[in-house]
Amino acid sequence: MRPSGTFLLTRQQVSDLLTLDDCIHAVEEAFRLYGSGKAAAPGILGVHTEGGGFHIKTSLLDLNRRYFALKVNANFFNNSKLYGMPNIQGLIVLCDGVNGYPLAVMDSIEITIQRTGAATAVAAKYLARANSTSVTICGCGNQGRVQLRAIAKVLPIRKALAFDADAERASHFAAELSHCLGIEVVPAADLGAAIRSSDVCITCTPSQRWIVDYKDVRPGTFIAGVGADNEHKQELHPKLMAGNKVVVDLLDQCASIGDLHHAIAAGVANRESVYAELGEIVAGRKPGRISDDEITVFDSTGTALQDVAAAAIVYERARTAGAGQLIDFAA
Amino acid sequence: MRPSGTFLLTRQQVSDLLTLDDCIHAVEEAFRLYGSGKAAAPGILGVHTEGGGFHIKTSLLDLNRRYFALKVNANFFNNSKLYGMPNIQGLIVLCDGVNGYPLAVMDSIEITIQRTGAATAVAAKYLARANSTSVTICGCGNQGRVQLRAIAKVLPIRKALAFDADAERASHFAAELSHCLGIEVVPAADLGAAIRSSDVCITCTPSQRWIVDYKDVRPGTFIAGVGADNEHKQELHPKLMAGNKVVVDLLDQCASIGDLHHAIAAGVANRESVYAELGEIVAGRKPGRISDDEITVFDSTGTALQDVAAAAIVYERARTAGAGQLIDFAA
Numbered sequence: 007m008r009p010s011g012t013f014l015l016t017r018q019q020v021s022d023l024l025t026l027d028d029c030i031h032a033v034e035e036a037f038r039l040y041g042s043g044k045a046a047a048p049g050i051l052g053v054h055t056e057g058g059g060f061h062i063k064t065s066l067l068d069l070n071r072r073y074f075a076l077k078v079n080a081n082f083f084n085n086s087k088l089y090g091m092p093n094i095q096g097l098i099v100l101c102d103g104v105n106g107y108p109l110a111v112m113d114s115i116e117i118t119i120q121r122t123g124a125a126t127a128v129a130a131k132y133l134a135r136a137n138s139t140s141v142t143i144c145g146c147g148n149q150g151r152v153q154l155r156a157i158a159k160v161l162p163i164r165k166a167l168a169f170d171a172d173a174e175r176a177s178h179f180a181a182e183l184s185h186c187l188g189i190e191v192v193p194a195a196d197l198g199a200a201i202r203s204s205d206v207c208i209t210c211t212p213s214q215r216w217i218v219d220y221k222d223v224r225p226g227t228f229i230a231g232v233g234a235d236n237e238h239k240q241e242l243h244p245k246l247m248a249g250n251k252v253v254v255d256l257l258d259q260c261a262s263i264g265d266l267h268h269a270i271a272a273g274v275a276n277r278e279s280v281y282a283e284l285g286e287i288v289a290g291r292k293p294g295r296i297s298d299d300e301i302t303v304f305d306s307t308g309t310a311l312q313d314v315a316a317a318a319i320v321y322e323r324a325r326t327a328g329a330g331q332l333i334d335f336a337a
Numbered sequence: 338m339r340p341s342g343t344f345l346l347t348r349q350q351v352s353d354l355l356t357l358d359d360c361i362h363a364v365e366e367a368f369r370l371y372g373s374g375k376a377a378a379p380g381i382l383g384v385h386t387e388g389g390g391f392h393i394k395t396s397l398l399d400l401n402r403r404y405f406a407l408k409v410n411a412n413f414f415n416n417s418k419l420y421g422m423p424n425i426q427g428l429i430v431l432c433d434g435v436n437g438y439p440l441a442v443m444d445s446i447e448i449t450i451q452r453t454g455a456a457t458a459v460a461a462k463y464l465a466r467a468n469s470t471s472v473t474i475c476g477c478g479n480q481g482r483v484q485l486r487a488i489a490k491v492l493p494i495r496k497a498l499a500f501d502a503d504a505e506r507a508s509h510f511a512a513e514l515s516h517c518l519g520i521e522v523v524p525a526a527d528l529g530a531a532i533r534s535s536d537v538c539i540t541c542t543p544s545q546r547w548i549v550d551y552k553d554v555r556p557g558t559f560i561a562g563v564g565a566d567n568e569h570k571q572e573l574h575p576k577l578m579a580g581n582k583v584v585v586d587l588l589d590q591c592a593s594i595g596d597l598h599h600a601i602a603a604g605v606a607n608r609e610s611v612y613a614e615l616g617e618i619v620a621g622r623k624p625g626r627i628s629d630d631e632i633t634v635f636d637s638t639g640t641a642l643q644d645v646a647a648a649a650i651v652y653e654r655a656r657t658a659g660a661g662q663l664i665d666f667a668a
Contacts, residue, residue, distance in 0.1 A: 008422045014345070016668045051382045053395050053405065055434055060405055062393060064384050074384065074391055078407050078430055080437020088436075091339050095437050097666060099409055099428060103386055105419075106411020106426050111442055113666040333662075335428060335444040337347045 008107065011332030013324050015112035023323040024120055026155055029316050033124040034131075034288055036067055036315035037255075041285025044068060048256070048310035058082030065310035070322065072103030075314035077114050094118070100317045108335065110321045114313075117320065121312035123152035125255060125284070126208060126230045126304065127160045132287045132294030133253060133302035134228035138205035139164045144197060144218070144241075145211035145233060146170035146179035153208045153232065154183055154191070167194040167204060171211075198222040209233055209241040216268070220245040225299035231265040232306045241265060242303065244272040250301040251281045253294075255309050264305040285311075339438065342663030344655050346443035354654040355451055357486055360647050364455040365462075365619055367398055367646035368586075372616025375399060379587070379641035389413030396641035401653065403434030406645035408445050425449070431648045439666065441652045445644070448651065452643035454483035456586060456615070457539060457561045457635065458491045463618045463625030464584060464633035465559035469536035470495045475528060475549070475572075476542035476564060477501040477510035484539045484563065485514055485522070498525040498535060502542075529553040540564055540572040547599070551576040556630035562596040563637045571596060573634065575603035581632040582612045584625075586640050595636040616642075 015023070039045045049064040058081045066074045079096035086093050096114035101107060130138075138161045143150045146168050154166055166183065168191055170176040176193040184191035194200035201207045201222040209218055210232040220243045223229060231242045247269035254260035261267055261277055269275035282292045284304070295302055324330050346354070370376045380395040389412045397405045410427035417424050427445035432438060461469075469492045474481045477499050485497055497514065499522055501507040507524040515522035525531035532538045532553040540549055541563040551574045554560060562573045578600035585591035592598055592608055600606035613623045615635070626633055655661050 008420065014664055014666075016664070016666050018668055046384070049382045049384055049393075051380045051393065051395060053377070053380055053397055055397055055403070055405070057435070058437060060395070060397075060407070060432065060437065062380075062382065062395065062407060064382060064391070064393065066384055066386055066391075072386070074386070074411075076391070076393060076407075076409050078432075080405075080432055080439075082435075082437045085436050089339065091436055091438065092667065095439065095667065097430060097439055097442070099430070101391065101409075101411055104388070104413075105416050105422055106389060106391065106413045107422065108411075108426065108428055111428070111666075115667070331664075333345055333347065335345075335347050335442075336423065336426065336446070337349055 009109060011334040012108045013110040013321060013330045014333060015110060015320060015324055015330040017113040017116050019330050020112050020116045020320050023320045023329060024116065024316060026120060026159060028319050029120045029124040030127045030156060030159060032315035032319050033121055033312045034128045036311040037128060037285040037288040039067055040311050041283065041289030041291060057084055063310035063313060065314040066103050067314050069315065069318050073314050073318045074101040074103045075310060075317045077310060077313045079114055079118065098313060098317045100321050112317065112320060117313060117316045119148055119152050121316045122149060122232060122308055123156035125306050125312055126153055126232060127156040128288065129230060129253060129284055129304035130157055130206065130228060131160045133304060134161055134206055135226055135298055138228065140204045141206040141208065142167045142169060142194065142200040142204040144169045144209040146175045149210040149232065150179060151183065153210055155187065157206060157208065158187055158189065164189055166191040167200040169194045169197045169200055211241060212239065213241050214238050216240050216243040218242050218246065223301055225301060228302045230304040230306060234265045235263060235307050237263050237267060240268045244269040244274045246303055248274040248279065250303050252303045252305065253282050253284055253287060254280055254305045255284050255307055257283055259307045260305045264307045266305050340440065342665045343439045344441040344652060344661045345664060346441060346651060346655055346661040348444040348447050350661050351443050351447045351651050354651045354660060355447065355647060357451060357490060359650050360451045361455040361458045361487060361490060363646035363650050364452055364643045365459045367642040368459060368616040368619040370398055371642050372614065372620030372622060388415055394641035394644060396645040397434050398645045400646065400649050404645050404649045405432040405434045406641060406648045408641060408644045410445055410449065429644060429648045431652050443648065443651060448644060448647045450479055450483050452647045453480060453563060453639055454487035456637050456643055457484055457563060458487035459619065460561060460584060460615055460635040461488055461537065461559060462491045464635060465492055465537055466557055466629055471535045472537040472539065473498045473500060473531040473535040475500045475540040477506045480541040480563065481510060482514065484541055486518065488537060488539065489518055489520065495520055497522040498531040500525045500528045500531055542572060543570065544572050545569050547571050547574045549573050549577065554632055556632060559633045561635040561637060565596045566594060566638050568594050568598060571599045575600040575605045577634055579605040579610065581634050583634045583636065584613050584615055584618060585611055585636045586615050586638055588614055590638045591636045595638045597636050
């Protein structure tokens with residue numbers, strides 16, 4: 007019964023083992039379990055220090071077997087400038103949820119990136135118009151890349167408009183992604199115009215004030231606010247969170263660190279005005295989009311439900327493939 | 338600046354690198370920093386599941402450098418019976434507190450055992466009579482062993498009385514420890530009598546109701562309750578927590594999961610009746626023992642302050658010795 011050791015997996019190994027299709031499927035299943043009341047709310051613990059901090063997220067899920075995952079991400083936003091080191095570094099510890107054995111320790115970055123894109127794709131399946139063909143990606147970093155790749159998996163996207171405060175980044179993004187995905191990706195100089203011409207708009211920036219104006223959002227649009235994951239970050243105009251069909255990944259978390267938090271602070275929304283948690287919709291407890299002219303908004307702050315789902319896949323693939331190395335920590 | 342990898346250390350390697358003397362010194366320093374207001378309160382997060390759960394503790398401390406440590410211990414109390422696996426398994430992730438780099442991932446068991454003994458030794462330095470020569474150890478498992486070794490480092494112990502609900506365990510313990518430590522260690526059949534003849538009494542059992550009766554505790558005794566680390570465990574009669582000089586490792590924690598918790602529930606103590614946190618005494622903010630006839634009580638629930646202090650030593654030793662193996666998780 008006792009495993010022979012703990013798998014150690016580097017970022018590249020994780021990346022080689024995890025496909026975006028699998029990740030989307032796993033994240034959907036994780037939200038379904040949570041929305042069905044078959045998983046406890048994920049845990050969260052933050053430790054702040056000079057220049058950054060450590061963010062711990064935990065979750066326990068009954069997937070192919072019962073898994074517990076803990077992710078510790080260190081966010082130090084001057085690392086790159088000061089030390090030539092990544093601003094975000096982290097590990098995921100995956101344990102057997104029945105006996106506690108540490109099954110794997112793996113780099114967290116690739117999983118954090120992919121599972122965030124996967125959550126948007128899952129939300130889009132239920133909240134975007136099924137015939138959405140155009141998307142604005144606001145924020146052309148690594149997260150923007152995976153967001154576009156993920157949304158193109160679940161919607162018949164033919165055209166993407168790439169906006170970034172740094173126009174050159176948008177151009178690079180457009181060139182790279184149009185090549186990779188074989189769809190039209192063009193840089194957009196005017197964010198408002200881009201949104202007005204898109205069926206879907208995804209924001210994944212470090213912005214600290216809203217960049218998507220409610221006036222630019224047409225009926226029928228699906229908006230995903232992905233960047234805001236602490237109380238200082240904001241991407242969506244508070245009025246977007248009022249009157250529209252607002253879906254959150256986790257209500258408590260979005261009310262304290264998501265775009266919802268700013269709308270609550272502005273007095274235009276509250277916890278009761280939120281339509282649903284994503285899990286409730288995936289589990290079939292509440293319908294998603296019900297008409298072509300609804301504006302739907304997904305507030306994504308990132309949950310350990312996604313981390314454990316993705317980490318479990320990586321672990322199972324590593325076992326099958328004999329990837330990574332094994333260490334017996336208890337020896 | 339960027340380290341070349343993360344140290345991976347097994348239980349045996351941790352054990353080889355950590356001496357009890359160093360651990361006591363490091364734990365004292367950690368409590369001093371905390372008691373001086375130079376360290377934030379440690380973080381804690383618990384995840385319960387069928388048959389057990391996961392306990393996460395975090396702390397950030399300015400030692401030789403700024404360190405962050407996270408310990409995840411899985412406690413599954415039927416593992417041994419059901420699967421032939423340890424009931425407690427866990428890992429410590431030690432990070433650079435300035436840039437977040439994961440410096441080491443190490444087995445947690447040896448550190449958990451040693452740092453718990455070390456905390457009692459630190460408490461004894463300030464709370465036991467300096468001329469204490471006799472000790473009762475109640476609970477003859479691995480923790481009892483380290484408790485006796487630790488207390489003998491800070492007090493002139495000449496005689497130990499070993500009590501266990503399982504008399505055979507007490508006999509083995511006595512034979513083994515008298516040999517190792519070169520002091521008289523004898524099994525005790527009558528716990529009350531043992532305590533009445535001892536200067537110090539240390540309990541480290543999984544008991545769920547009190548086993549040390551206040552009637553058996555002479556003036557001048559130092560009592561350390563080490564076993565109670567969840568809300569169901571109890572070792573000390575509630576009246577021992579009333580009227581005596583009660584010192585806790587962390588007030589919030591002891592009030593919810595320590596012996597203090599039961600005394601509060603019994604209505605004989607409250608948070609205000611606690612004399613001090615250990616850190617306040619080590620930092621010199623409050624005196625420890627001030628007379629030979631005080632009864633002093635240390636309620637030990639275990640803190641991440643101790644874990645980070647011990648893990649930092651292990652890491653620094655591993656670097657110097659080139660012990661363990663290195664992995665670049667970000668590769």
